[in-house]
Amino acid sequence: MTPEPEPITASPSFSNLAFVEKLYFDYLQDPESVDPTWRAYFRELPAPAGRAAPASFPRPANGAARAPSGAALAAAEDPGRARGEAFQFKVDRLVQAYREHGHLHARLDPLGLERRGTEAAIGLATFGLSEADLDLPVADVGRSAGARTLRELVARLQETYCRTLGVELAHLHDMDLRSWLEERMERTRNHITLTPDVERFMLRKLTEAELFEQFLGTRFLGAKRFSLEGGEGLVPMLELVIDRAVGHGVKDIAIGMAHRGRLNVLANVVGKPVRQIFAEFRDRAIISAGGGDVKYHLGYQGEHATPEGAPVTLSLAFNPSHLEWIDTVVQGKVRARQDRYRDLARSGVLPIVIHGDAAFAGQGIVAESLNMSLLDGYTVGGTIHIVVNNQVGFTTSPRDGRSTFYATDVARMLQIPVFHVNGEDLEAVAQAVLLAVDFRQRFRSDAVIDFWCYRKYGHNEGDEPAFTQPVMYQAIQRKPSLRQAYAAQLVEKKVVSPEDVDALSAEARRKLDEAYQASSAIAVSPGPPVMEGVRARYRGGPIAGTSARIATAVAPDVLSAVGRGLTSTPQGFHVHPKVAKLLEARAEMVDGRRPVDWGMGEALAYGTLAWEGARVRLSGQDVRRGTFSHRHAVLFDQQTGRPYAPLSNLREGQGVVELRDSPLSEAGVLGFEYGYSLEMPDGLTIWEAQFGDFVNAAQVIIDQFLSSSEAKWNRLSGLVLLLPHGMEGQGPEHSSARLERFLELSVDDNWQVMNLTTPAQIFHALRRQVLADWRKPLVVMSPKSLLRHPEAVSSLADFTQGGLRYFIADELGDPSEVTRVVLCSGKIAYELRAARAAAEARQVAIVRLEQLYPLNTSDLLAQLGRYGGLREVVWVQEEPRNMGAWEFVNLHLSPLLRGAAELSCLSRPPSASPAAGSATRHKLEQAALVQQAVGAPVEPVAAQASR
Ligand SMILES: Cc1ncc(C[n+]2csc(CCOP(=O)(O)OP(=O)(O)O)c2C)c(N)n1
Ligand SMILES: [Mg+2]
Numbered sequence: 031m032t033p034e035p036e037p038i039t040a041s042p043s044f045s046n047l048a049f050v051e052k053l054y055f056d057y058l059q060d061p062e063s064v065d066p067t068w069r070a071y072f073r074e075l076p077a078p079a080g081r082a083a084p085a086s087f088p089r090p091a092n093g094a095a096r097a098p099s100g101a102a103l104a105a106a107e108d109p110g111r112a113r114g115e116a117f118q119f120k121v122d123r124l125v126q127a128y129r130e131h132g133h134l135h136a137r138l139d140p141l142g143l144e145r146r147g148t149e150a151a152i153g154l155a156t157f158g159l160s161e162a163d164l165d166l167p168v169a170d171v172g173r174s175a176g177a178r179t180l181r182e183l184v185a186r187l188q189e190t191y192c193r194t195l196g197v198e199l200a201h202l203h204d205m206d207l208r209s210w211l212e213e214r215m216e217r218t219r220n221h222i223t224l225t226p227d228v229e230r231f232m233l234r235k236l237t238e239a240e241l242f243e244q245f246l247g248t249r250f251l252g253a254k255r256f257s258l259e260g261g262e263g264l265v266p267m268l269e270l271v272i273d274r275a276v277g278h279g280v281k282d283i284a285i286g287m288a289h290r291g292r293l294n295v296l297a298n299v300v301g302k303p304v305r306q307i308f309a310e311f312r313d314r315a316i317i318s319a320g321g322g323d324v325k326y327h328l329g330y331q332g333e334h335a336t337p338e339g340a341p342v343t344l345s346l347a348f349n350p351s352h353l354e355w356i357d358t359v360v361q362g363k364v365r366a367r368q369d370r371y372r373d374l375a376r377s378g379v380l381p382i383v384i385h386g387d388a389a390f391a392g393q394g395i396v397a398e399s400l401n402m403s404l405l406d407g408y409t410v411g412g413t414i415h416i417v418v419n420n421q422v423g424f425t426t427s428p429r430d431g432r433s434t435f436y437a438t439d440v441a442r443m444l445q446i447p448v449f450h451v452n453g454e455d456l457e458a459v460a461q462a463v464l465l466a467v468d469f470r471q472r473f474r475s476d477a478v479i480d481f482w483c484y485r486k487y488g489h490n491e492g493d494e495p496a497f498t499q500p501v502m503y504q505a506i507q508r509k510p511s512l513r514q515a516y517a518a519q520l521v522e523k524k525v526v527s528p529e530d531v532d533a534l535s536a537e538a539r540r541k542l543d544e545a546y547q548a549s550s551a552i553a554v555s556p557g558p559p560v561m562e563g564v565r566a567r568y569r570g571g572p573i574a575g576t577s578a579r580i581a582t583a584v585a586p587d588v589l590s591a592v593g594r595g596l597t598s599t600p601q602g603f604h605v606h607p608k609v610a611k612l613l614e615a616r617a618e619m620v621d622g623r624r625p626v627d628w629g630m631g632e633a634l635a636y637g638t639l640a641w642e643g644a645r646v647r648l649s650g651q652d653v654r655r656g657t658f659s660h661r662h663a664v665l666f667d668q669q670t671g672r673p674y675a676p677l678s679n680l681r682e683g684q685g686v687v688e689l690r691d692s693p694l695s696e697a698g699v700l701g702f703e704y705g706y707s708l709e710m711p712d713g714l715t716i717w718e719a720q721f722g723d724f725v726n727a728a729q730v731i732i733d734q735f736l737s738s739s740e741a742k743w744n745r746l747s748g749l750v751l752l753l754p755h756g757m758e759g760q761g762p763e764h765s766s767a768r769l770e771r772f773l774e775l776s777v778d779d780n781w782q783v784m785n786l787t788t789p790a791q792i793f794h795a796l797r798r799q800v801l802a803d804w805r806k807p808l809v810v811m812s813p814k815s816l817l818r819h820p821e822a823v824s825s826l827a828d829f830t831q832g833g834l835r836y837f838i839a840d841e842l843g844d845p846s847e848v849t850r851v852v853l854c855s856g857k858i859a860y861e862l863r864a865a866r867a868a869a870e871a872r873q874v875a876i877v878r879l880e881q882l883y884p885l886n887t888s889d890l891l892a893q894l895g896r897y898g899g900l901r902e903v904v905w906v907q908e909e910p911r912n913m914g915a916w917e918f919v920n921l922h923l924s925p926l927l928r929g930a931a932e933l934s935c936l937s938r939p940p941s942a943s944p945a946a947g948s949a950t951r952h953k954l955e956q957a958a959l960v961q962q963a964v965g966a967p968v969e970p971v972a973a974q975a976s977r
Contacts, residue, residue, distance in 0.1 A: 044053075081634040095408040120157045120179060121168050124188065127152045128198035128650075129212055133190025133432035133450055138482045139421070140454040140507045146435075152192075154184075190220045194452035195462055201442045207473065212467060222461045222848070226336065226525045231337055232266040232456055233520055234534055236513040238298045239265040241538040246293070247491065249546060250311045254490045256326055258291030261418050261483035263453040264514050265382070267293075268299045270460050271382060271414060272344070273336045274467040280380045282367055286360035287384035288353050289420055290485075291325050295384075300346045300422035302333035304542065307337065308549035320553075323742040327351065331603025344889055348743040350734035353389035356546040357399040358698045359735065362705025364410045369645070369686070376411025377471060384416045387437035388478075390422020397440055398698030403476050407649060407690030408702055410472035415441065415478040419453075420485040425498040441478045453483035454512055484509075568711050568748075568805040570740045573779050574884040582797040582833045584638045589829055590765055592622025592637040595680035596630075604668040612662060628816060634829060635796035636663075640685040642799050645713030647679070649690040650704055650752070657754065660817040663689050684939075685713070697726035700751075704735050704803070707749035707807075714800050715749050722753030722767020723944075736807045737775040746805035750796065755785070756857045757812035757908045757956065759949035766909060766944035769882075772809050773918035776883040782885040785811040785856040785915075791835065791880055798834055816857050836886040837879045839893050843872040848897040852905045852963050853923075855879045855915055861960045862906065869966040882915055885922050894931070903931045906963040908956060910941035936963050 061069055120922050134147030150156050154163070162179040191197065196217065202208045220346055224232070239262040246255050258264060272283060287295060311326035329348035335341055347363065349356040363379040372378055383399075390396055402408040417438055423431050434440070438448050449462040461482070466477035484506055489497040496503045510518075517531040584592075597617040605613065616633075618624040628633070636646045651657070654664035654675075664675045677687040692699040700717050708716040717724045719854060725732065739745040753767035765879035766854040772783045786792050792810070799808055815821040840863070841848055852862055852874055859878040866874050875897060877887070894900060903923070907914035916935045927933050938955060960965070 040114055040512045041193065047884065053556035065260060070077060072325045085562070092573045096342070115929070117163070117166060118169065120159050120185070124152070124154070124157045124159065125183070127157070128187040128191045130190075132187065132578065133196025133198055135188075135192040135825060136450065136452075137192075138196060138452045138480075140452055140482060141484050141502065141509070143502060143505060144421070151331065152187075163694045172522070175921050179303070186216075186219060190215055190838055192403040193220070193458065194455040195220055195458040196450040197465075198436075198442065198450070201447050201890045204445055207445060207447075210472070211469070212925060214468070216460070218462055220458075222455060222457060222464060224460060228460075229520055229523075229525050230530075231269070233516055233526065234538075235298065235554060236262055236270055236516055236927065237534045238538050238674075239294050240513045241510055241535060241542060242294050242297055242304070245339075245542045245546075245800075246311070246476070246540070249306065249308075250948050252492055253311055254324075254326065254492070256291065256490055257485075257487055258294040259486035259511070260506065261291060261420055261453060262294075263459055263480065263483060264416070264418055265298050266456060267416070267453075267459050267463060267481065268969065269337075269384070271416075271467055272334065272342060273301075273338075274463055275414075275471075275599050276336050276340045277378050277472045278467065280342065280378060281805055282371075282379040283345070284360050284364050284367070285344065285346045285382045285384065286356040287346065288349070288356075288386055288389065289326050289351070290386055290420070291384075295842045296328075296330055296346055297730060299334075300330050300344045301334050302330040302346075305548040305552055306544035306554070308546050309552035312549060321741050327742075327888040329743065337642040340571070348739070348745060350730075350742075352694075352734050353386060354393035354395050354399075354729050354806050355697070355701060355730050355734060357383050357385075357395060357706035358402065358701035359731075361402070361408070361410050361413060362702035362707075363709045363775060364413075364705075365702070366706045367407065368410065376409065376474060378779050380409070380470070381410055381413045382416065383413055383556070384418060386423060387419040387421060387428070388416055388426060390417050390433045391432035391437050391858065392423070392823040395697050395701070397443065398693075398695040400408065400441060400444055400476065401693055404697055404701075405693060406575065407688070407692065408699075409474070411474040412801030413478060414466055414470055416479065417480045419480050419482045421482070421503070422485055422499060424489045425495075427499065436480060437773050438478050438480045441476070441831055444476060446473075446476050446478065447479060448478045454515065512962045567803070568746055569803060570744065570805065571748050571779070573802070573804050573806060578667075580802050580833060582794040582801055583831050584797075584829060586826070586830050588638060588641060589634065589826065590620055590642050592634060592680060593617070594618075594631075595677045596633050596637050598676065598679075598681040599665060599674060600679075603672075603674055604670075605665055606668050607666055620826075622826050625825060626789050627658070627664070627818070627823055628792065628813060629656070629790045631791075631793045631824060631829070632796070633663065633677070634795040636687060636707070637680055638677060639714055639797060639800055640677060640687050641680055642685070645682070645710060646685060646716075646932070647688040647690070647703070647706065647710070648716045648718065649688075649692050649699060650683055650716075650718035651694060652721075653718050654689045654691050657720050658720075658817055696724050697731060700725075701727040701735070702747050702884065704731055704747055707747040708745055711746065711805050712800070713749060714796060716752060716796075718752040718812075719767070721752065721756040721764045722764070723763050725751065725753050725767055733769075737780055740780060740806075741778065748799050748805040748808050750799055750808045752809065752810050752812045754814050755947050756814055756816075757952060758815055759952035760822040760945070761947045761949075762943040762945050767811055768912060768913070768944075769811055769909070769915055770913045770917065773882060773915055776918070778885050779884050781805065781809060781810045781883070782881060783811075784881050786843065786880055787813070787816060787838065787856060787859055787878055787915070787925060788822060788823035788824050788828070790832075794825075794832075794834035815859055816860070819857075819860060821860055821863070822857075834881070835878055836889055837893065839877040841872075841875045842870070845875070845896050846877040846898050847900050849873045850875070850907050850965065851894060851897060851900060851903045851905055852876045853879065853919065854963075855882060856908075858908045861956065862963055865960040865966060866964040869964050871964040871966070874964050879915070879919075880917065887922065887926055890923075894927075900931050903927060904936055904963060905933065906936045906959065908937045908938070908959065909944065911935065912940040913944060944954070 131151035132153055154160055165179050165180060168180050168183050177186050180504055199208055199211055239258060243257045243259050275283060295308055297304045297307055327349055329346045331345035333341060334344040347356055347360050360381050360383055365378050367379045368376050371378060403413065419437050421428060441448055449459050449466055453459060462479050466479050471476045487504060488580055520526045521528055597613045597620065598672050613622060614632050619626045619630050640646050655662060663677055664673050666673055669688040675689060703715055703717040739747060753770065755767035757765045776783055786795060850873055854862060859876055862876050877893060905916055907916055916937060924933050936959060
């Protein structure tokens with residue numbers, strides 16, 4: 031196994047320039063709250079003029095909820111005091127209203143077109159107050175330090191909650207969370223003052239962002255780039271997020287994002303060489319193993335330094351066009367990195383996911399991702415979400431694109447704040463970043479920044495936005511760029527001179543020119559296939575015919591040691607009686623007194639891999655017990671409910687085994703496990719569907735990632751999909767994992783598709799996933815009835831010798847008697863064997879394909895060659911003709927058999943639905959099928975059914 035890198039320990043030192051001033055403010059409030067080095071430094075500074083000693087305000091009662099107290103009773107006897115109490119009560123309610131509804135009044139839209147708040151939410155009159163009360167004294171009103179009158183208080187609340195940063199926290203039930211936020215915001219009036227150094231840095235990043243787009247726009251006229259213009263603030267904002275995160279000890283940041291501004295982020299944040307991006311625009315001779323991808327879907331990983339030089343690994347995930355489907359993929363990647371670094375606090379690796387406003391509101395996978403965020407099996411310690419809210423999606427306006435008030439409202443399902451910020455106020459942006467990152471690090475949960483901006487051009491550069499948003503685009507045309515506005519602001523503040531502004535632009539342009547010159551000589555490739563030090567050991571490319579070279583059998587002593595571990599429980603553990611029986615039976619299997627069944631074969635695969643040090647992760651709905659109760663990988667003490675996983679207790683130093691019952695999601699969870707598998711290539715990562723049919727709820731992950739990520743991006747995954755498949759009379763659903771769809775996508779050894787029929791086969795297939803030197807996804811049509819079929823068993827020798835078999839052939843008698851080969855796959859093989867035995871059909875050989883893709887045709891033809899009298903090869907499948915493997919088998923075998931034997935198909939007739947609704951009908955159809963296959967007389971189904 032690869033040596034694990036050093037664990038990350040969070041460093042408490044805040045490296046960043048950006049927040050020195052904030053630190054100073056903290057120091058003034060409470061000198062003990064800052065690091066001793068900083069304290070010593072600040073002590074030397076002259077005391078700020080007019081700054082009073084740090085005031086400490088008691089937490090106010092929570093608005094109207096303030097309880098009647100002894101004081102209230104006393105007040106009843108003193109009318110003057112009672113009036114004061116009543117007044118204060120109204121004031122408290124007003125304060126609370128600002129906290130909860132102030133965001134409605136914040137100026138968030140840089141275009142100034144958006145109208146949201148109603149005066150009523152925070153108007154004085156709502157609380158029985160009036161202008162006349164404004165100069166009355168207020169007391170004990172929370173953290174708005176120093177407000178002596180209602181007028182001053184309102185001014186402070188306005189400043190805190192209604193400027194260009196609006197914060198939603200009314201949905202938080204947890205008062206600690208709320209207090210933490212309110213405290214942070216009210217203490218600072220939700221302001222941060224950036225130091226001149228930071229301001230100059232921000233201007234530089236804005237300049238780079240703007241000029242990058244302009245350069246692309248002129249050099250590659252009309253080429254799609256999904257310009258960030260109108261939202262260039264994203265670039266300095268990301269720098270602030272990174273800087274703040276690094277200050278918290280984050281060492282590794284994984285970003286996921288869609289098209290908008292992606293090239294800009296790659297170039298100006300992640301550090302992809304601009305010459306390489308330009309070379310992709312030149313689009314000369316793309317050199318890559320597969321088809322490659324368009325430039326605005328490519329990813330990158332680089333080393334980055336904060337302005338102070340602190341190192342951090344940054345990556346931007348490759349992603350498909352399908353918006354939001356990258357979300358859980360990134361989270362899975364991050365989780366794997368955290369596991370790899372043994373960052374159990376999940377504080378050293380941070381995911382940032384950047385969304386579009388229309389996509390965030392519209393795509394359901396967002397909700398799946400949010401729902402997974404706090405679950406033990408899937409948490410990454412919080413994701414920073416940034417919604418690049420340009421207030422339009424392609425041509426669709428928010429009023430047609432969502433029913434929610436804000437684009438981010440789905441996030442309010444979590445107990446997390448949502449920061450709405452005007453993307454043209456970089457100070458407010460910095461404050462939002464500060465709050466969001468600190469919140470994530472402190473509470474280990476997601477935080478959302480709704481970054482309001484606009485889209486300068488149409489959806490892409492060839493698009494005319496005024497067709498559909500004429501008024502908006504009139505406003506946009508009048509606007510100077512953020513760089514221009516910010517530069518003017520800094521010139522006025524004398525932070526920079528006009529010459530500095532010009533110099534920054536000239537420098538940025540010079541670098542772009544240089545990169546452009548250099549780009550002509552660069553060949554384009556999607557980059558190395560694998561992660562530093564780990565992935566480099568694995569390869570993609572062709573794998574057909576390599577099975578024999580991969581030794582997956584285990585030594586008998588290892589098998590029995592693992593077997594003993596799998597069947598033991600701790601002293602005093604109360605096992606459910608039925609499970610106890612299962613463990614006894616498994617113990618007999620290990621001793622060779624009973625053949626090994628599927629559940630044990632599978633457990634032995636996990637157990638032996640973990641024994642050898644590999645990490646095993648199995649996730650999916652109800653996987654710990656197993657949908658069909660065959661697994662029982664986690665046992666529960668019947669008196670205490672305490673769980674016990676034998677797989678995790680095999681021996682000291684074994685690999686970690688993670689067994690996770692997933693939330694009821696396919697797309698989100700499969701995306702997560704795919705991401706996990708990319709970053710944990712030396713482990714075994716498995717997703718199991720409850721029934722194979724449900725994989726269709728995750729089809730985007732199959733098409734856009736699993737089947738094609740090697741071809742598009744050179745990204746290798748060894749993810750295993752266990753998809754229970756087979757017709758067992760359960761109706762149209764619960765029957766088919768849609769084998770045909772996987773086979774249709776099979777090409778260029780992009781993955782493996784199997785339909786396995788013995789315990790030893792699943793054992794070897796799973797072990798091969800880890801022991802091979804290549805990484806390919808493995809799709810297994812896994813069994814249901816075979817889990818308990820008396821013939822679907824293996825001997826111990828099948829585990830200690832041999833390996834995965836591509837197909838399994840058997841005959842009743844001498845091969846020379848065989849005239850018909852019944853070719854099939856999956857559990858129907860057992861039904862065919864029974865029918866053949868009943869009919870004593872010695873002329874029929876049954877050959878079941880275990881690995882359908884890549885199809886080992888040479889060995890298969892050699893097998894057929896053993897049947898000297900062969901006349902016909904009949905493909906038999908229980909699926910309707912338009913489903914199952916027939917089309918695939920026909921395509922690949924017919925040309926090879928030509929002349930030697932005739933290939934035909936026996937199946938149910940074509941059908942729109944995978945299986946009949948009636949169990950009786952299923953049985954009749956199935957019986958007819960297998961009888962016909964072995965040449966026995968068959969009665970028409972209709973005749974039987976009518977009896
Ligand atoms: C799942 C999915 N459906 C549709 C599209 C087509 N599409 C590409 S961008 C876009 C609009 C996206 O709007 P928004 O999320 O606000 O991002 P913006 O382009 O405004 O930054 C659409 C509909 C897609 N890429 N993915
Ligand atoms: Mg948008």
